[in-house]
Amino acid sequence: MAPPLLSIRDLHLTMTSFEGEAHVLNGIDLTVRRGEIWGLVGESGCGKSLTGLSISRLVPAPPAAYKRGEIAFEGRDLLRLPMREVQALRGKRIGMIFQDPTTNLNPAYRIGEQLVDVALAAAKHDPSILDCEAGAGRRTRRRAAHRLAAEMLDRVGIPNAEERLDNYPHEFSGGMRQRVLIAMALIGRPDLLIADEPTTALDVSVQAQILKLLKGTVSDHDIGVILITHNLGVVAETCTHVAVMYAGNIVERGPVAEVINRPAHPYTRALMAAIPTRASQRGSLNGLGGAVPNLVTPPPGCRFAPRCARAIAACSAQQPPALPVAGEHHAACIRLAESEELEHV
Numbered sequence: 001m002a003p004p005l006l007s008i009r010d011l012h013l014t015m016t017s018f019e020g021e022a023h024v025l026n027g028i029d030l031t032v033r034r035g036e037i038w039g040l041v042g043e044s045g046c047g048k049s050l051t052g053l054s055i056s057r058l059v060p061a062p063p064a065a066y067k068r069g070e071i072a073f074e075g076r077d078l079l080r081l082p083m084r085e086v087q088a089l090r091g092k093r094i095g096m097i098f099q100d101p102t103t104n105l106n107p108a109y110r111i112g113e114q115l116v117d118v119a120l121a122a123a124k125h126d127p128s129i130l131d132c133e134a135g136a137g138r139r140t141r142r143r144a145a146h147r148l149a150a151e152m153l154d155r156v157g158i159p160n161a162e163e164r165l166d167n168y169p170h171e172f173s174g175g176m177r178q179r180v181l182i183a184m185a186l187i188g189r190p191d192l193l194i195a196d197e198p199t200t201a202l203d204v205s206v207q208a209q210i211l212k213l214l215k216g217t218v219s220d221h222d223i224g225v226i227l228i229t230h231n232l233g234v235v236a237e238t239c240t241h242v243a244v245m246y247a248g249n250i251v252e253r254g255p256v257a258e259v260i261n262r263p264a265h266p267y268t269r270a271l272m273a274a275i276p277t278r279a280s281q282r283g284s285l286n287g288l289g290g291a292v293p294n295l296v297t298p299p300p301g302c303r304f305a306p307r308c309a310r311a312i313a314a315c316s317a318q319q320p321p322a323l324p325v326a327g328e329h330h331a332a333c334i335r336l337a338e339s340e341e342l343e344h345v
């Protein structure tokens with residue numbers, strides 16, 4: 001059987017700062033197959049972005065250090081591949097959409113030129129992207145790239161796409177720049193797309209449009225997606241699977257309906273309870289005292305134990321393994337069986 005598109009095993013990443021060495025990723029396990037959209041959720045600072053960035057080795061080391069584990073892309077461990085081979089995968093096989101669109105577009109070039117460049121570069125890897133005859137000349141390829149740029153801009157919902165190609169980034173709003181970046185990532189037809197809060201800056205209707213585009217891309221091209229978000233509503237709408245992170249660990253993962261309807265880990269339950277309702281517009285982690293731990297001196301064993309109402313002494317003895325809840329649904333909690341019983345009290 002072919003290896004999965006992405007398989008992260010026991011990934012440990014540290015970050016050294018003036019405070020010391022922080023254990024920011026503490027044994028991440030995650031498998032993404034084609035056709036799957038994995039939502040990566042959790043409070044700010046839990047390691048979502050670092051997980052996404054480490055996949056294409058974009059976390060600078062130092063200050064980071066990959067301490068242990070592997071990140072296998074179609075069976076090849078990216079942590080042990082020469083950097084130039086990892087770079088060759090970026091933007092082509094592995095696409096990324098980052099949180100901050102201002103740092104990713106070059107202010108000196110027109111939007112169209114930047115999209116055309118990406119299309120031409122991607123076509124070197126996959127000529128079918130441009131949809132023109134094999135051996136077509138430079139001008140024909142440029143024209144095809146221009147057409148593709150306009151089409152993608154239109155697909156991400158930029159009105160008058162053809163004319164807007166002549167604009168510079170500063171002539172676009174923040175939300176429109178974010179849509180340009182999404183178009184840019186999709187032009188390369190990546191096999192794996194990592195999107196870090198891609199719709200957070202967008203209004204609700206544009207967000208819905210982008211998420212629909214993402215879902216369409218997954219079914220049309222059979223790619224895999226990691227969608228980083230703090231919005232569980234977005235996950236429920238868009239994702240096939242979800243992984244919940246807390247303080248550098250994936251505490252629960254599985255098919256989205258399973259995890260949302262039957263959250264098993266006390267942290268996931270707290271997160272779900274905190275979804276703002278009409279009655280309480282601002283979400284706070286209901287009933288959860290304490291704060292996210294310092295990762296330079298993390299609590300021993302389960303990192304959530306100090307805030308967990310169900311914690312017992314054994315929780316702090318060692319890091320809990322991912323235990324099966326049902327089928328592919330796993331939770332890293334040694335009190336799982338007890339939680340189920342409590343549920344029925």
Ligand SMILES: Nc1ncnc2c1ncn2[C@@H]1O[C@H](COP(=O)(O)OP(=O)(O)O)[C@@H](O)[C@H]1O
Nearest residue numbers: 015016017024043044045046047048049050051
């Ligand atoms: N360059 C850095 N140096 C030191 N610590 C960092 C750096 N980048 C991130 N961190 C720490 O790593 C943890 C995870 O960060 P991040 O992945 O950005 O979280 P998230 O995306 O879930 O909000 C945080 O505690 C953050 O403070």
Ligand SMILES: [Mg+2]
Nearest residue numbers: 048049050196
């Ligand atoms: Mg982040």
